[in-house]
Amino acid sequence: SQYVYRFGGGVSDGGKGDKNLLGGKGANLAEMASIGLPVPPGFTISTEFCQVYYDEGRAFPQGLRDEVAKGIAHIEGITGKTFGDAADPLLVSVRSGARASMPGMMDTVLNLGLNDETVKGLAETSGDARFAWDSYRRFIQMYSDVVLELDHGAFEEALEIAKEDRGYYLDTELTADDLQALVAEYKALVEKQWDKPFPQDVHDQLWGAVGAVFGSWQSERAKVYRRLNDIPAAWGTAVNVQAMVFGNMGDTSATGVAFTRDPAKGDRAYYGEFLINAQGEDVVAGIRTPQYLTVAAREAAGAKPASMEEAMPEVYGELAKVFDLLETHYRDMQDIEFTVQQGKLWMLQTRSGKRTAKAALKIAVDMAEEGLITREEAVSRVEPQALDQLLHPTLDPKAIRDVLTKGLPASPGAASGMAVFDSDTAEKRAAAGESVILIRTETSPEDIHGMHAAKGILTARGGMTSHAAVVARGMGRPCVSGAGSIAIDAKAGVMRVAGREIRAGHIVTIDGTTGEVMAGAVPTVQPELSGDFGTLMTWADGVRRLKVRANAETPLDAKVAREFGAEGIGLCRTEHMFFDAARITAVRQMILAEDEAGRRVALDRLLPEQRADFIQLFEVMAGLPVTIRLLDPPLHEFLPHEEAEFAEVAKAAGVDVDVLKRRAAELHEFNPMLGHRGCRLGVTYPEIYEMQARAIFEAAVEVAAKSGDAPIPEVMIPLVGTRRELELMKQVVDKAAQAVFADMGRTIEYLVGTMIELPRAALMAGEIAEIGEFFSFGTNDLTQTTLGVSRDDAARFLTTYVERGIYAKDPFVSLDVEGVGQLIELAAERGRASRPGIKLGICGEHGGDPASIAFCEATGLDYVSASPYRVPIARLAAAQAAL
Ligand code: ADP
Numbered sequence: 084s085q086y087v088y089r090f091g092g093g094v095s096d097g098g099k100g101d102k103n104l105l106g107g108k109g110a111n112l113a114e115m116a117s118i119g120l121p122v123p124p125g126f127t128i129s130t131e132f133c134q135v136y137y138d139e140g141r142a143f144p145q146g147l148r149d150e151v152a153k154g155i156a157h158i159e160g161i162t163g164k165t166f167g168d169a170a171d172p173l174l175v176s177v178r179s180g181a182r183a184s185m186p187g188m189m190d191t192v193l194n195l196g197l198n199d200e201t202v203k204g205l206a207e208t209s210g211d212a213r214f215a216w217d218s219y220r221r222f223i224q225m226y227s228d229v230v231l232e233l234d235h236g237a238f239e240e241a242l243e244i245a246k247e248d249r250g251y252y253l254d255t256e257l258t259a260d261d262l263q264a265l266v267a268e269y270k271a272l273v274e275k276q277w278d279k280p281f282p283q284d285v286h287d288q289l290w291g292a293v294g295a296v297f298g299s300w301q302s303e304r305a306k307v308y309r310r311l312n313d314i315p316a317a318w319g320t321a322v323n324v325q326a327m328v329f330g331n332m333g334d335t336s337a338t339g340v341a342f343t344r345d346p347a348k349g350d351r352a353y354y355g356e357f358l359i360n361a362q363g364e365d366v367v368a369g370i371r372t373p374q375y376l377t378v379a380a381r382e383a384a385g386a387k388p389a390s391m392e393e394a395m396p397e398v399y400g401e402l403a404k405v406f407d408l409l410e411t412h413y414r415d416m417q418d419i420e421f422t423v424q425q426g427k428l429w430m431l432q433t434r435s436g437k438r439t440a441k442a443a444l445k446i447a448v449d450m451a452e453e454g455l456i457t458r459e460e461a462v463s464r465v466e467p468q469a470l471d472q473l474l475h476p477t478l479d480p481k482a483i484r485d486v487l488t489k490g491l492p493a494s495p496g497a498a499s500g501m502a503v504f505d506s507d508t509a510e511k512r513a514a515a516g517e518s519v520i521l522i523r524t525e526t527s528p529e530d531i532h533g534m535h536a537a538k539g540i541l542t543a544r545g546g547m548t549s550h551a552a553v554v555a556r557g558m559g560r561p562c563v564s565g566a567g568s569i570a571i572d573a574k575a576g577v578m579r580v581a582g583r584e585i586r587a588g589h590i591v592t593i594d595g596t597t598g599e600v601m602a603g604a605v606p607t608v609q610p611e612l613s614g615d616f617g618t619l620m621t622w623a624d625g626v627r628r629l630k631v632r633a634n635a636e637t638p639l640d641a642k643v644a645r646e647f648g649a650e651g652i653g654l655c656r657t658e659h660m661f662f663d664a665a666r667i668t669a670v671r672q673m674i675l676a677e678d679e680a681g682r683r684v685a686l687d688r689l690l691p692e693q694r695a696d697f698i699q700l701f702e703v704m705a706g707l708p709v710t711i712r713l714l715d716p717p718l719h720e721f722l723p724h725e726e727a728e729f730a731e732v733a734k735a736a737g738v739d740v741d742v743l744k745r746r747a748a749e750l751h752e753f754n755p756m757l758g759h760r761g762c763r764l765g766v767t768y769p770e771i772y773e774m775q776a777r778a779i780f781e782a783a784v785e786v787a788a789k790s791g792d793a794p795i796p797e798v799m800i801p802l803v804g805t806r807r808e809l810e811l812m813k814q815v816v817d818k819a820a821q822a823v824f825a826d827m828g829r830t831i832e833y834l835v836g837t838m839i840e841l842p843r844a845a846l847m848a849g850e851i852a853e854i855g856e857f858f859s860f861g862t863n864d865l866t867q868t869t870l871g872v873s874r875d876d877a878a879r880f881l882t883t884y885v886e887r888g889i890y891a892k893d894p895f896v897s898l899d900v901e902g903v904g905q906l907i908e909l910a911a912e913r914g915r916a917s918r919p920g921i922k923l924g925i926c927g928e929h930g931g932d933p934a935s936i937a938f939c940e941a942t943g944l945d946y947v948s949a950s951p952y953r954v955p956i957a958r959l960a961a962a963q964a965a966l
Pocket residue numbers: 123175176177178179186187188189191193325326327328329330362363364420421422431432
């Protein structure tokens with residue numbers, strides 16, 4: 084089979100449709116070449132080979148070697164240079180590129196093909212010895228790091244010392260002689276660390292680099308990144324080999340990265356950074372402070388160094404045209420890498436740019452209004468999960484801020500937490516439940532776990548496109564980067580700024596929207612949702628079939644849910660109302676009562692309280708369906724623990740403390756999750772469900788009378804496994820309803836149904852639907868009971884399970900469609916067969932998970948129910964599922 088695909092010089096063996104085969108980078112390089120953009124020629128070794136590479140024990144079969152030789156010949160033919168030729172050498176970059184972009188995760192080697200001979204040829208042909216030696220020292224440094232895996236600190240140190248010795252500040256001040264001397268030092272370092280001289284054979288160099296790129300697919304940091312971003316290990320990476328172009332050939336050369344629109348706010352303005360006389364990595368590595376692309380951006384930032392628009396007006400004009408062309412061609416905002424070699428522009432990469440949720444909304448709405456994409460496309464462009472960033476609190480504008488300094492607003496949102504100076508500690512502290520702000524001079528891919536664990540990220544160096552900024556935006560973490568006035572001593576665990584000291588553990592706040600860094604915690608408020616949010620949600624609602632409800636018990640949650648567009652309540656967990664301090668004693672009295680009479684005394688106390696709760700809830704949800712689950716958890720969850728609590732209950736119930744304690748001990752269960760809970764409580768103590776049903780109907784009638792807009796209670800019986808259970812419980816509920824309607828002289832509509840949360844219930848759904856008027860899939864318990872995995876104990880092994888590919892995702896976060904999904908499909912089918920049109924919904928955590936929502940759409944459920952803050956996410960995901 085074919086593994087090598089060429090691009091450049093009028094040839095494109097692939098195109099943008101070939102991402103799976105060529106990786107994103109390779110496919111887009113081929114595409115750019117095919118639409119006539121200036122792309123240095125090269126070839127891509129396909130992702131298919133990645134699997135072969137691992138299967139063959141990390142070796143290269145002869146067939147591949149032959150194909151690569153042809154690929155090299157292709158580049159040589161176009162550039163007129165020869166790989167390894169001492170007089171006029173061809174240099175290449177070896178670049179990774181997976182299907183999904185994994186910024187900074189995989190390794191790249193530049194300037195490959197240099198050795199002690201070719202460096203002289205490069206100096207000759209370019210007429211620039213400094214450039215040649217600079218390229219050689221960069222190559223050795225990168226190759227030693229990425230391919231030979233030597234300690235890169237030693238190389239950086241040698242470079243620093245070389246500058247210091249000569250009193251230089253910038254890398255660019257090093258002369259050809261300085262660099263030549265540095266190369267000698269580097270080579271000595273390699274020999275010392277590797278016991279072998281730096282490889283001089285350019286083909287050895289090439290295969291070493293190709294192997295390193297394929298090898299990096301299984302690196303620890305790539306694995307972590309894949310896990311966090313749900314990228315399957317089987318995808319593999321491609322390798323791109325491409326003729327070098329040089330941004331480090333003096334002041335008419337440069338390198339840069341750009342976005343066709345602002346990736347933070349979404350404004351329609353070119354956005355980016357560039358560096359004169361530099362090579363690719365320099366911009367993102369934060370080696371020098373990059374310059375702005377446009378005059379407008381430079382002025383807005385109050386920066387001095389000339390923008391590209393000013394320093395290189397012609398090339399800038401050309402670049403701006405390319406931006407527009409790429410945006411129309413790809414019909415999306417693009418993230419671009421370019422290099423200018425002696426006044427000539429070269430395109431090195433394009434891809435759909437990562438953006439904040441705010442920018443995603445604005446860009447989608449703008450592009451639809453510009454006519455570039457349709458409204459449906461706009462709806463499909465915004466990742467539902469990303470909305471999470473917008474729905475959470477920002478700093479209270481009225482709060483006092485103790486501002487320490489200001490950096491770049493690299494990723495929006497605000498966060499407070501304890502200062503932490505390394506990623507391992509960040510991870511540990513976060514796991515212990517603390518909010519942390521990760522503070523680093525700059526971040527690297529090794530910090531990925533710490534960044535994920537942190538509530539926010541602060542760096543002293545690096546621009547808007549630095550590693551920290553890009554990764555934080557992708558993760559939705561607030562980030563302030565390049566806060567140059569802070570000095571960080573990570574070892575000592577201290578940061579100094581504005582004459583003050585922040586030590587590890589001190590609380591700091593960052594505002595990634597303004598760039599401010601503050602001492603102490605700052606209170607937050609709900610953000611105002613932008614007009615774009617409303618517009619896109621309206622478009623989404625226009626295509627959505629699934630209804631979206633919320634899981635809510637309190638009037639406050641219910642209000643938030645309605646503001647976010649909830650169309651009812653899908654799960655009101657009545658036991659949450661029982662924990663209230665004012666009524667817990669009555670609840671305990673009920674639980675610990677010896678007999679029905681004792682329980683009824685306590686229930687009579689609870690009835691008015693519970694009714695008052697429902698009245699408030701129904702007022703918020705007037706006219707909408709409200710699913711109320713009757714008492715579900717094992718009773719012992721409510722038991723007193725402390726002496727004083729026992730005393731209080733004893734007093735209220737008028738019994739002896741010792742009697743209470745004995746009764747509490749009797750309630751102990753070995754496996755409460757499968758014990759005396761759910762409808763089993765209702766079967767053994769029907770008076771509990773009777774009281775709850777009464778409270779529901781009294782409240783509903785009262786609200787209906789007051790507002791004329793009756794809620795539609797859907798009384799839900801939990802943990803049903805048999806038809807008879809539901810039948811008995813429905814009798815209790817119906818009897819209570821009739822009694823209330825008779826007493827109050829008014830009837831309202833209601834339904835009685837059940838949760839499907841036991842495999843038996845799913846299997847017997849046909850029979851159960853003869854009684855139940857609706858089903859709500861309680862997928863938290865259904866997952867537990869189907870997998871035989873306790874949700875509360877799964878943390879110890881589930882991560883390993885996901886890492887080892889046993890489950891693709893945490894089945895408690897994203898529905899196990901293959902397994903649990905079958906039970907849902909089967910229950911839906913059998914339920915509909917015996918009660919056509921039976922109302923079906925889902926109320927587990929999964930109701931807010933986009934992948935699970937797509938499954939619910941496919942199964943034809945009527946609604947999903949999610950926590951209030953996830954309601955907009957569910958609305959958008961439901962729309963995307965319907966498209
Ligand atoms: P990453 O995925 O980390 O961005 P890339 O393969 O895109 O890795 O390359 C790293 C840097 O090197 C980028 O700035 C890129 O523009 C630059 N680069 C890659 N190939 C070449 C080349 N052939 N000529 C000049 N610069 C290059």
